[in-house]
Amino acid sequence: VTHSSGNHGQALAAAAAMRGVPATVVAPRTTAKAKLDAIRAYGAKVVLCEPTQEARVAGVEREAALMGGARVVPPYNDPAVIAGQGTIGLELLEEVPDLDAILVPTSGGGMLSGTCVAASALESPPRVLAVEPAGKRLGEAIAARQRVLDPETANRPLDTIVDAMPTQCLGPLCWEHVLALGDPTVLSVTDRQVE
Secondary structure, eight states: OEEOSSHHHHHHHHHHHHHTOOOEEEEETTSOHHHHHHHHHTTOEEEEEOSSHHHHHHHHHHHHHHTTSOOOOOSSSSHHHHHHHHHHHHHHHHHSTTOOEEEEEOSSSHHHHHHHHHHHTSSSOOEEEEEEETTOOHHHHHHHTOSOSOTTTTTSOOOSSOTTOOOSSOOHHHHHHIIIIIOOEEEEEOHHHHO
């Protein structure tokens, strides 16, 4: 069981299908239909929820209990998930050994922190740049060394067309990795730039 606005859910559904185990993905009702269809195509059950962090977590807890204590696979704030997502950076470096920068889409921070961990292990690491939807304010958070800048809005989704990146702040474990290993440059992208 996981929660996802699409991409992580598809990956979990594919992995579960390969192993022949059931999977459930709790997704915000605002998730793109194509992503929900892709999750279902792998055989996973999709449960829709309100587009808030609280609703996603509550949905996962409820579904895990209904499945008799199914394993919960967090979308980003988990050591195994971070390690797995960090292999993306390693794969890029295998393809392009002299890579000088890696741009990482940033939502909850699993891919960013995993890439920072992978890059930090290299003798001559590439620069890691976090790419975020405008409004996330990760650059401000890093400068202030404060993971949550506004507790009032931290659990609300960002208002952005980038539907796979709605999370306001990094997960606590991801945050620690990023500060300790990366301190990346942050590129904030507006919806207009994405269009």
